[in-house]
Amino acid sequence: xxxxxxxxxxxxxxxxxxxxxxxxxxxxxxxxxxxxxxxxxxxxxxxxxxxxxxxxxxxxxxxxxxxxxxxxxxxxxxxxxxxxxxxxxxxxxxxxxxxxxxxxxxxxxxxxxxxxxxxxxxxxxxxxxxxxxxxxxxxxxxxxxxxxxxxxxxxxxxxxxxxxxxxxxxxxxxxxxxxxxxxxxxxxxxxxxxxxxxxxxxxxxxxxxxxxxxx
DNA sequence: CTTTGGATCGTCT
DNA sequence: GACGATCCAAAGG
Numbered sequence: 315x316x317x318x319x320x321x322x323x324x325x326x327x328x329x330x331x332x333x334x335x336x337x338x339x340x341x342x343x344x345x346x347x348x349x350x351x352x353x354x355x356x357x358x359x360x361x362x363x364x365x366x367x368x369x370x371x372x373x374x375x376x377x378x379x380x381x382x383x384x385x386x387x388x389x390x391x392x393x394x395x396x397x398x399x400x401x402x403x404x405x406x407x408x409x410x411x412x413x414x415x416x417x418x419x420x421x422x423x424x425x426x427x428x429x430x431x432x433x434x435x436x437x438x439x440x441x442x443x444x445x446x447x448x449x450x451x452x453x454x455x456x457x458x459x460x461x462x463x464x465x466x467x468x469x470x471x472x473x474x475x476x477x478x479x480x481x482x483x484x485x486x487x488x489x490x491x492x493x494x495x496x497x498x499x500x501x502x503x504x505x506x507x508x509x510x511x512x513x514x515x516x517x518x519x520x521x522x523x524x525x526x527x528x529x
Numbered sequence: 530c531t532t533t534g535g536a537t538c539g540t541c542t
Numbered sequence: 543g544a545c546g547a548t549c550c551a552a553a554g555g
Contacts, residue, residue, distance in 0.1 A: 367547070376547070386540065403548050404537030410547085423547060442550065454548050498547055521548095532554080542543085 320349060320358065324481040326474045332394035336368035336413040336420040341493075341509045343411070343422055345485040347430065350460040351477055356435045359460055361427025361450055362485070365510040365517045367496045369410070371419030375501040379419035389468050390419040397478060399457075399467040406454035407463045411471055411480065425497075425508070426451045427459070428516040436460070452518040488512060495522055 324347065332339055343366050350359040369377040371390060378400065379390045389398040390412055398410040398421050410421035427450035429436055436449045436459035443449050443459075450456040457463065462478065471480045491509040496502070503523040510517040 369547075378547075381541085384541075400547080401539060402546055404539075404546090406548050408547065425547090452548070458549095496547070500546095530555080533552085535551095536549090538546105540545095542545105 320360065320481065321483070324349070324474075324483055326472050327480065327482055329393075329395045329472055332411060332413050332472075333415045334394075334413060336370055336422050337507055339411070339413045340366045340368040340422045340507065341491045342487055343424075343480070344487040344491055344509060344511055346487075347481045347483050348424065348427060348460070349479040349481055350432075350462070351475070351479070352461060353477075356461075357432050359432030359435050360430045361436075361456075361459075362430055362511075363424060363426075363480075364428050364514040365426035365451075365508070367423040367425055367509075368413075368507040369421050369423060370507075371414065371421070374420075374505075376496060376499045376503075376505075377419070377421075379421075383419070387419065390421050392416060392468070395470060395472045395480075397462075397466055397469050397471060399462060399464050401464060402454075407457040408453040409457050409462050409466075409478075423453055424456055425453045426510070426516050426518050427456055428511075428514060429459075447515045449516075451516050455518075494520070497522060499523055 371379040393416040414420040450459040492512045493506045497520040
């Protein structure tokens with residue numbers, strides 16, 4: 315055994331839960347736990363998912379898959395429950411979980427975690443983070459904290475012994491998640507497909523796109 | 530506390 | 543050749 319296993323209460327959700335519209339999977343993912351196992355000496359890192367966004371693929375102008383399948387977006391068109399990891403702004407990685415059935419593109423972007431385990435290892439990966447709540451409060455920060463990069467593209471998050479796993483620890487999603495438009499977009503800025511756990515301090519401080527020309 | 534501009538390179542036009 | 547599903551440090555209130 316390399317990395318320690320999680321608590322017995324951690325259950326991997328069924329793949330069918332991801333073979334759905336990302337707009338439904340997104341809020342359902344809130345309060346699930348993202349687990350990171352590495353082969354090196356580092357311990358297990360885990361955090362509660364407190365912020366997500368949905369991207370609906372072919373019907374969503376803001377989705378990387380909107381203009382069809384490319385080398386980069388191949389994973390988004392694959393089977394649900396796998397990672398779509400992309401590189402942006404010349405320096406940042408961001409991670410999504412693929413949704414909808416095999417062949418139909420769609421994904422949920424993982425935007426923020428509340429650290430649960432391995433916060434020391436997260437801090438080592440993120441020297442710029444001054445406070446605990448800065449460790450994974452943003453999609454690129456989350457990847458940095460967990461050591462997720464392009465080499466993990468396509469991994470199955472429903473493999474309980476894999477490098478990245480989504481588990482249910484029994485905490486239900488919030489009954490009334492908070493929502494807003496998605497962050498950092500120029501297209502489809504008004505679709506309210508960003509959700510977060512109300513009141514959680516680890517949610518990213520989002521800069522939303524301007525609504526439109528001044529009246 | 531908030532606002533602002535620069536960094537930096539893979540991907541697609 | 544342009545731009546991006548972002549982050550950070552610096553500057554101002």
